[in-house]
Amino acid sequence: MLHHSILQTLPPQLQKEAVESIQVMRFPPGKILFRAGEHCRGLPLMLSGAVKVQMTGASGNSIVLYRMGADDICTLSIGCLMTGYGYRAEAFVEEESEAAMVSRGLFDRLMDQSAAFRLGIMESYGRRLDDLMLLVEEVAFRRMDERLEEWLQVRRSPIHITHQELAVELGTAREVVSRLLKELERKGRVRLARGRIDVIKGV
Amino acid sequence: MLHHSILQTLPPQLQKEAVESIQVMRFPPGKILFRAGEHCRGLPLMLSGAVKVQMTGASGNSIVLYRMGADDICTLSIGCLMTGYGYRAEAFVEEESEAAMVSRGLFDRLMDQSAAFRLGIMESYGRRLDDLMLLVEEVAFRRMDERLEEWLQVRRSPIHITHQELAVELGTAREVVSRLLKELERKGRVRLARGRIDVIKGV
DNA sequence: AATACCAATGTGACTTTATCACTGAACTGG
DNA sequence: CCAGTTCAGTGATAAAGTCACATTGGTATT
Structure with a gap:
């Protein structure tokens, strides 16, 4: 089963469609979910585990931007999915993780058909923006x-x-x-x- | 007229609805568009001008997070609009600006009805996320x-x-x-x- | 015009953080 | 046990942040 809250809110018909189209992937610790420059193959909905997202600067130094855990949405992937640009950061699996991979097509369909899905996506974006703003402040001043x-x-x-x-x-x-x-x-x-x-x- | 690219893509019926519901507001230089802690009254679509968004840390130090100009969307407001939380940052008008204020109701309706509108919102989010990630790297390492x-x-x-x-x-x-x-x-x-x-x- | 005031800038002294270069200690796989 | 490698410790120095206070240039006031 797909235990991700954003999918629970879908009406039966869409949920059925989602379950059919979604591929669940399993990632062992140490696996790189995506690297900087790579292209996005789908939107990962985290079902379990822990993944850290980090970025490496021109200087070669890296910094952890945020973490994802169960029930999170990989917001970063949305942008890559929509624009076709490569990732700017890298995602490293810390604990054995499972993710439901939503294709571009399904994503578009869910965005079109479900207000609850849209709300979930927007909230996820909002949180990530907040996280990053706090991180900027932290790095700059603390x-x-x-x-x-x-x-x-x-x-x-x-x-x-x-x-x-x-x-x-x-x-x-x-x-x-x-x-x-x-x-x-x-x-x-x-x-x-x-x-x-x-x-x-x-x- | 409302010269914002995200509105140009709407079908005639929705565009009419939007024009009726949207309030255009004018902000003189020096005006504060919103302050930290304040609640969001609508999503500003920037028609013209320049606004800087900055945050003040616990230490009292501030940093400019990004700027908005003509045709930008105040992504930060979306999160506040959806969740009802207050803003974490402050927006300061640098040049005389005009913004089309989209109410929560209209926003929901446009998200529901227009794929192009959704795409515009998602792209805006993606750009902002990118901006902030680059800023983190910049502040941390350069x-x-x-x-x-x-x-x-x-x-x-x-x-x-x-x-x-x-x-x-x-x-x-x-x-x-x-x-x-x-x-x-x-x-x-x-x-x-x-x-x-x-x-x-x-x- | 002289004065007072205030925001903006300059600077010394010191602390914290970053960088470079290197040493030594602890683990790993033969 | 040994060799190789990763991890940690540390001195020297440079960059950046903090605190305190001096100086300057513009503006308002008498």
Whole structure:
């Protein structure tokens, strides 16, 4: 079955059509869903798993723009689907994921026939725009030590990640992350090991 | 008449409906189109003029996210219109502008009835997403002196702007802009005056 | 015209972040 | 166990951000 909320709202006839036309794809961790420059073959509706979308600048540095999880829509693909331009970012599968791939034809049909589907798409776009606006603000103005601590706080220890990967999460350099982490370790806020960070519960 | 390309594509009946329902509004320079937190009263289709959209972070610093000009759609408003959440950013009118205000009702009707209208909206969203992604990359990784020079290059001298305003354009601090400009002046690339920058045409 | 005022700019001192270059430690697969 | 590789640590230096305050140029006021 296709457990994606945007499909649940469709009238029976459309739902049947969707189920027939949609291909469910399964992606193992480490798989690249799409790369920068590639063309879009369909709109992925995330059924399960976790995918991070990141971009690499001219300098060669990368930054994670946002993540997608169950019930998300890969908004970025819509633009590529409609305009035919290539992706500007890259999507990396973090956890085993499933996605329902909606073809251009079906997408057009659903947009035409279902107000609820349209609403879902618009909301998804809105959220992504918001996310990116917040990210701009964050990158432009917030201090790296704060951002790092915040990032660490919202995960469950032990966190399995390298300093390099963490640098990409925050859009900074590996050395900066290493130094800040060392500082946190000195303060007793974290314990460090190769490829692993334990956040120590404070008061 | 309503000279916005997204309206030209409508079939006669819808176009008539649109013209009847749409209110054209005129905004003088300096006017705030909307502020952070405010609610959306309609989707502005830009007919003429120039509006900058900027955001102020928790720190109090601001950054210009993008600009809108003739024939643009205020994509940000769509999200607010659909979800009822307030704006996160602020829109500042730079040049006398006219916008056709599309109500929620008309928007829904056009989305329902016109594939071309939907396409226009989707394209607008896609462009904005792209803009913001590029901005993230720019802010995260590019050097400020390069960004400043680039910004100056694409305008016509004399540029009437204060260092503070320029800092908001680039998402940095006023002092940084002042120092970089002074450096450029020493190199003979610009001439500085109060509230004004002359870019000197190089080889 | 002299004065007062204020926004805009200049700058020193210092902190934070980025970059470069290199070292050493920890894991992996023979 | 060894060789190769990935990951982490760190010094030196440059770029950018922050804070505090001085100076300047324009405008309004007497």
